[in-house]
Amino acid sequence: MTLRLLPCLLAGLLAGLLAGPFLPATAHAQTFPPKPTVTMNVGFAAGGAADTAARIIARRLGENIGATVVVENKPGAGGNIAHAQTAAGPTDGSVILLGSIGPLALAPHLMKVTYDPLADLAPITMAINTPNLLVVPAGAPYKTFAEFIAYARRNPGKIDYASTGMGSASHLAGELVDDVAKIDTVHVPYKGGAPAMQDLLGGRVAAHYSTVSTAKPYIEAGKLVPLASTGAQRLPAYPNVPTVAESGFPGFSATNWYAFVASSKVPKPILDRWNTELVKVLTTPEVVAQLNAHGLTPQPGTRDALDKVIRNEHALYGRLIKARNIKAE
Numbered sequence: 001m002t003l004r005l006l007p008c009l010l011a012g013l014l015a016g017l018l019a020g021p022f023l024p025a026t027a028h029a030q031t032f033p034p035k036p037t038v039t040m041n042v043g044f045a046a047g048g049a050a051d052t053a054a055r056i057i058a059r060r061l062g063e064n065i066g067a068t069v070v071v072e073n074k075p076g077a078g079g080n081i082a083h084a085q086t087a088a089g090p091t092d093g094s095v096i097l098l099g100s101i102g103p104l105a106l107a108p109h110l111m112k113v114t115y116d117p118l119a120d121l122a123p124i125t126m127a128i129n130t131p132n133l134l135v136v137p138a139g140a141p142y143k144t145f146a147e148f149i150a151y152a153r154r155n156p157g158k159i160d161y162a163s164t165g166m167g168s169a170s171h172l173a174g175e176l177v178d179d180v181a182k183i184d185t186v187h188v189p190y191k192g193g194a195p196a197m198q199d200l201l202g203g204r205v206a207a208h209y210s211t212v213s214t215a216k217p218y219i220e221a222g223k224l225v226p227l228a229s230t231g232a233q234r235l236p237a238y239p240n241v242p243t244v245a246e247s248g249f250p251g252f253s254a255t256n257w258y259a260f261v262a263s264s265k266v267p268k269p270i271l272d273r274w275n276t277e278l279v280k281v282l283t284t285p286e287v288v289a290q291l292n293a294h295g296l297t298p299q300p301g302t303r304d305a306l307d308k309v310i311r312n313e314h315a316l317y318g319r320l321i322k323a324r325n326i327k328a329e
Contacts, residue, residue: 033067034094043079048193049211075191078165087120093270105313107167123306124260131231145228152183160186161207162196169256170209212295
C-alpha cells in the first residue's frame with residue numbers, strides 16, 4: 001500500500017514545488033499601489049502645461065489611492081529624457097509618465113532616441129488634448145495673424161519662434177504654419193514652456209506656439225497678444241482669437257496632447273489598474289474644472305484607444321517629417 005501511494009505523494013509534492021515560486025509574482029502583480037510612494041515623471045520644466053496638469057492630477061490621485069504621488073520634472077531634449085528614463089526604469093508600476101505627442105510620435109523620426117515608443121512604453125490613458133496659441137509680445141509689429149503672415153513673407157528668416165523642444169507639438173505647429181502659409185521662420189527649441197516663455201517676454205525670440213496655461217497670465221497682464229489657435233475650433237477661453245484654419249488655411253489642425261504611459265514591462269494588471277485610477281481622476285468634476293481653468297481639456301479613455309492614437313500619429317508625422325525634410329538642429 002505504501003509503495004503504491006509513493007508516486008502520488010511525489011507527484012503532489014512536485015506540483016507544489018513547481019507552483020510555489022510563481023505565487024509571489026502573481027501576488028506582486030496584483031499589489032496596488034505598487035509602493036507607498038509612486039513617481040509621476042514629467043518631461044518638461046516646472047511651470048509649463050505638462051507640469052501644471054501633472055500636479056493637479058497627482059494631488060487627487062494620491063488621495064484616491066492612499067499613496068504619495070511625487071511629480072518629478074526631467075526636462076531636456078523635448079521630453080525625450082523623461083521618456084527614455086521611464087522606458088528603462090522600474091517595472092513594478094511605481095513610476096508612470098505624463099508623456100506627450102513629441103517624444104511619443106515625432107521625435108523618433110527626428111533624432112536618435114534610446115527608446116521605441118511603440119515597444120518600450122505601454123499606453124495607460126489619454127490625459128489632455130489642447131491646441132497651442134501663437135503668442136507674440138504686445139509691442140510686436142503685427143497685431144493679427146494675417147499681419148504676422150504678411151510680415152513673415154516680407155522678411156523670410158527674420159522671425160524666430162520658441163518651442164518646448166525639438167520634435168515637440170509646438171515645434172510641429174510652427175513647421176505646419178510655415179508649410180501651409182509658405183513662410184520661412186526660425187525654430188528655437190527650449191526645455192519646456194516656462195523657459196521658452198521667459199525668453200519670449202525678454203525679447204530674445206519673436207513668437208511662441210504656447211499652451212494656454214503657460215500664456216494665459218501674460219495675456220491677461222497685457223504683455224502678450226494671442227494671434228491664432230492651432231486647433232479645429234476656437235478656444236472657449238479666447239472666443240475672439242481665430243484659428244489658423246479659419247484664417248485662410250482650411251483644415252489646419254495641430255493639437256498638443258499629453259498621455260499617461262509606463263514601461264512596457266509593467267504587468268498588465270497594474271497597467272489596467274492605473275487606467276482605472278487615472279480615468280477616475282480625470283473625470284472628477286473638481287479636477288476637470290481646475291484643468292479647464294488652465295485651458296487644458298481632459299480626454300481620458302481606454303488603453304487601446306491611446307495605443308491607436310500613438311501608432312496613428314507616429315506614422316502620420318513620420319511621413320510629414322520625411323516630406324518636409326525636417327532635420328534636428
